[in-house]
Amino acid sequence: TAGITQAPTSQILAAGRSMTLRCTQDMRHNAMYWYRQDLGLGLRLIHYSNTAGTTGKGEVPDGYSVSRANTDDFPLTLASAVPSQTSVYFCASSEETTDTQYFGPGTRLTVL
Protein backbone atom coordinates (compact mmCIF):
# COMPACT_ATOMS: atom_id res chain seq x y z
CA THR A 1 0.00 0.00 0.00
CA ALA A 2 1.41 3.37 -1.02
CA GLY A 3 -0.41 5.38 1.65
CA ILE A 4 0.01 9.03 0.75
CA THR A 5 2.14 10.26 -2.11
CA GLN A 6 3.17 13.83 -2.86
CA ALA A 7 4.70 15.39 -5.94
CA PRO A 8 7.07 16.93 -6.62
CA THR A 9 9.63 16.01 -3.94
CA SER A 10 11.20 19.41 -4.25
CA GLN A 11 10.85 22.48 -6.42
CA ILE A 12 12.49 25.85 -6.95
CA LEU A 13 9.97 28.41 -8.14
CA ALA A 14 10.34 32.00 -9.30
CA ALA A 15 8.30 34.53 -7.38
CA GLY A 16 5.04 35.36 -9.14
CA ARG A 17 4.74 31.95 -10.78
CA SER A 18 1.94 29.54 -9.99
CA MET A 19 2.33 25.95 -8.89
CA THR A 20 0.22 23.00 -7.85
CA LEU A 21 1.44 20.54 -5.24
CA ARG A 22 -0.12 17.15 -5.71
CA CYS A 23 -1.31 14.77 -3.01
CA THR A 24 -2.91 11.37 -3.46
CA GLN A 25 -3.95 8.79 -0.87
CA ASP A 26 -5.12 5.23 -1.33
CA MET A 27 -6.47 4.61 2.17
CA ARG A 28 -10.01 5.87 1.39
CA HIS A 29 -9.76 8.39 4.21
CA ASN A 30 -12.42 11.08 4.10
CA ALA A 31 -10.41 13.85 5.76
CA MET A 32 -7.29 15.38 4.21
CA TYR A 33 -5.03 18.25 5.23
CA TRP A 34 -2.29 20.51 3.97
CA TYR A 35 0.35 21.78 6.40
CA ARG A 36 3.47 23.84 6.10
CA GLN A 37 6.44 23.28 8.36
CA ASP A 38 8.97 26.03 9.01
CA LEU A 39 12.04 25.90 11.23
CA GLY A 40 11.20 26.65 14.85
CA LEU A 41 7.46 26.55 14.29
CA GLY A 42 4.92 23.81 14.66
CA LEU A 43 3.07 22.40 11.70
CA ARG A 44 0.55 24.99 10.56
CA LEU A 45 -2.68 24.02 8.85
CA ILE A 46 -3.27 25.68 5.48
CA HIS A 47 -6.48 24.05 4.28
CA TYR A 48 -8.40 20.91 5.04
CA SER A 49 -11.19 18.82 3.60
CA ASN A 50 -13.51 16.69 5.71
CA THR A 51 -14.90 14.84 2.71
CA ALA A 52 -14.89 14.97 -1.09
CA GLY A 53 -16.55 18.13 -2.37
CA THR A 54 -15.89 20.20 0.77
CA THR A 55 -12.91 22.29 1.87
CA GLY A 56 -12.12 24.60 4.75
CA LYS A 57 -9.54 27.20 5.73
CA GLY A 58 -6.92 26.50 8.32
CA GLU A 59 -4.63 28.79 10.27
CA VAL A 60 -2.63 30.16 7.30
CA PRO A 61 -4.78 29.95 4.13
CA ASP A 62 -3.80 33.21 2.41
CA GLY A 63 -2.10 32.70 -0.95
CA TYR A 64 -3.21 29.07 -1.21
CA SER A 65 -6.23 27.30 -2.66
CA VAL A 66 -7.35 23.68 -2.67
CA SER A 67 -9.93 21.48 -4.33
CA ARG A 68 -11.32 18.04 -3.49
CA ALA A 69 -12.97 16.57 -6.54
CA ASN A 70 -12.70 13.00 -5.25
CA THR A 71 -11.67 11.06 -2.15
CA ASP A 72 -8.13 10.30 -3.26
CA ASP A 73 -6.74 13.64 -4.47
CA PHE A 74 -6.22 16.93 -2.67
CA PRO A 75 -4.07 19.36 -4.68
CA LEU A 76 -2.73 22.61 -3.22
CA THR A 77 -2.27 25.57 -5.56
CA LEU A 78 -0.14 28.65 -5.10
CA ALA A 79 -1.56 31.21 -7.54
CA SER A 80 1.33 33.68 -7.38
CA ALA A 81 4.20 32.47 -5.25
CA VAL A 82 6.06 34.75 -2.84
CA PRO A 83 9.36 34.08 -0.99
CA SER A 84 7.53 33.71 2.35
CA GLN A 85 5.93 30.57 0.94
CA THR A 86 9.31 28.86 0.99
CA SER A 87 8.66 25.89 3.26
CA VAL A 88 8.19 22.16 3.50
CA TYR A 89 4.62 21.19 2.67
CA PHE A 90 3.04 18.06 4.08
CA CYS A 91 -0.21 16.48 3.03
CA ALA A 92 -2.00 14.24 5.51
CA SER A 93 -5.15 12.17 5.77
CA SER A 94 -6.95 10.82 8.79
CA GLU A 95 -9.04 7.81 9.62
CA GLU A 96 -12.43 8.50 11.13
CA THR A 97 -12.32 6.02 13.97
CA THR A 98 -9.25 7.47 15.70
CA ASP A 99 -8.65 10.84 13.97
CA THR A 100 -5.02 9.77 13.62
CA GLN A 101 -3.33 11.67 10.81
CA TYR A 102 -0.93 10.00 8.40
CA PHE A 103 1.52 12.10 6.46
CA GLY A 104 2.93 12.09 2.97
CA PRO A 105 6.70 12.45 2.43
CA GLY A 106 6.50 16.21 1.89
CA THR A 107 7.39 18.71 -0.82
CA ARG A 108 10.27 21.10 -0.22
CA LEU A 109 9.45 24.37 -2.00
CA THR A 110 11.82 27.27 -2.47
CA VAL A 111 10.47 30.53 -3.88
CA LEU A 112 13.10 32.92 -5.17
Next chain:
Amino acid sequence: GQNIDQPTEMTATEGAIVQINCTYQTSGFNGLFWYQQHAGEAPTFLSYNVLDGLEEKGRFSSFLSRSKGYSYLLLKELQMKDSASYLCAAMDSNYQLIWGAGTKLIIKP
Protein backbone atom coordinates in the same frame (compact mmCIF):
# COMPACT_ATOMS: atom_id res chain seq x y z
CA GLY B 1 -5.45 31.52 22.27
CA GLN B 2 -4.38 27.98 21.58
CA ASN B 3 -0.84 26.99 22.47
CA ILE B 4 1.42 23.99 22.80
CA ASP B 5 4.70 24.21 24.74
CA GLN B 6 7.50 21.66 24.64
CA PRO B 7 11.26 21.97 25.10
CA THR B 8 13.23 22.86 22.00
CA GLU B 9 16.01 20.35 22.49
CA MET B 10 17.04 17.54 24.84
CA THR B 11 20.10 15.34 25.06
CA ALA B 12 20.22 11.83 26.46
CA THR B 13 22.55 8.84 26.54
CA GLU B 14 22.09 5.60 24.67
CA GLY B 15 20.41 3.01 26.90
CA ALA B 16 18.97 5.63 29.24
CA ILE B 17 15.42 6.94 29.77
CA VAL B 18 14.16 10.36 28.70
CA GLN B 19 10.91 12.17 29.36
CA ILE B 20 9.67 14.85 26.95
CA ASN B 21 7.06 17.14 28.44
CA CYS B 22 4.24 18.99 26.71
CA THR B 23 1.71 21.47 28.04
CA TYR B 24 -1.29 22.56 26.04
CA GLN B 25 -4.04 25.14 25.99
CA THR B 26 -6.80 24.57 23.48
CA SER B 27 -10.41 25.52 22.87
CA GLY B 28 -11.93 22.23 23.85
CA PHE B 29 -9.96 19.00 23.91
CA ASN B 30 -10.33 15.80 21.96
CA GLY B 31 -7.05 14.07 22.62
CA LEU B 32 -3.28 14.41 22.63
CA PHE B 33 -1.02 12.97 19.95
CA TRP B 34 2.72 12.34 19.81
CA TYR B 35 4.57 12.01 16.53
CA GLN B 36 8.18 11.22 15.70
CA GLN B 37 9.93 13.04 12.88
CA HIS B 38 13.39 12.13 11.65
CA ALA B 39 15.30 14.88 9.89
CA GLY B 40 14.09 15.35 6.34
CA GLU B 41 11.21 12.94 6.75
CA ALA B 42 7.49 13.07 7.47
CA PRO B 43 6.01 12.87 10.97
CA THR B 44 4.94 9.36 11.97
CA PHE B 45 2.31 8.56 14.58
CA LEU B 46 3.50 7.32 17.97
CA SER B 47 0.63 7.59 20.45
CA TYR B 48 -2.77 8.98 21.28
CA ASN B 49 -4.22 9.75 24.71
CA VAL B 50 -7.69 11.04 25.43
CA LEU B 51 -8.18 9.74 28.98
CA ASP B 52 -5.97 10.48 31.96
CA GLY B 53 -3.21 8.01 32.59
CA LEU B 54 -0.35 6.16 31.03
CA GLU B 55 -0.43 4.32 27.71
CA GLU B 56 2.46 1.95 27.16
CA LYS B 57 3.60 0.78 23.75
CA GLY B 58 6.89 -1.10 23.83
CA ARG B 59 9.76 1.22 24.70
CA PHE B 60 7.52 4.27 24.38
CA SER B 61 4.87 5.40 26.85
CA SER B 62 2.67 8.48 26.87
CA PHE B 63 0.93 10.09 29.83
CA LEU B 64 -1.93 12.56 29.97
CA SER B 65 -3.39 14.75 32.71
CA ARG B 66 -6.39 16.63 31.34
CA SER B 67 -6.87 18.70 34.49
CA LYS B 68 -3.29 20.01 34.24
CA GLY B 69 -3.18 20.33 30.45
CA TYR B 70 -0.05 18.20 30.51
CA SER B 71 1.38 15.22 28.71
CA TYR B 72 4.72 13.50 28.50
CA LEU B 73 6.37 10.98 26.22
CA LEU B 74 8.68 8.52 27.94
CA LEU B 75 11.32 6.73 25.93
CA LYS B 76 13.14 3.82 27.55
CA GLU B 77 16.29 1.94 26.54
CA LEU B 78 17.24 4.70 24.17
CA GLN B 79 18.76 3.72 20.86
CA MET B 80 20.69 5.88 18.42
CA LYS B 81 17.79 5.58 15.97
CA ASP B 82 15.60 7.44 18.48
CA SER B 83 17.44 10.64 17.57
CA ALA B 84 14.62 12.66 16.03
CA SER B 85 12.18 15.44 16.74
CA TYR B 86 9.12 14.57 18.82
CA LEU B 87 5.98 16.55 18.08
CA CYS B 88 3.16 17.06 20.56
CA ALA B 89 -0.26 17.94 19.15
CA ALA B 90 -3.59 18.56 20.87
CA MET B 91 -6.93 18.15 19.13
CA ASP B 92 -9.32 21.03 19.75
CA SER B 93 -13.10 21.17 19.81
CA ASN B 94 -13.19 21.40 15.99
CA TYR B 95 -11.09 18.22 15.73
CA GLN B 96 -8.17 20.22 14.35
CA LEU B 97 -4.66 19.46 15.60
CA ILE B 98 -2.70 22.25 17.26
CA TRP B 99 0.99 21.42 16.97
CA GLY B 100 3.97 22.19 19.15
CA ALA B 101 7.24 23.20 17.51
CA GLY B 102 8.77 19.86 18.41
CA THR B 103 11.53 18.67 20.71
CA LYS B 104 14.78 17.67 19.05
CA LEU B 105 16.19 14.67 20.91
CA ILE B 106 19.91 14.06 20.59
CA ILE B 107 21.17 10.64 21.66
CA LYS B 108 24.84 10.33 22.60
CA PRO B 109 26.71 7.03 22.76
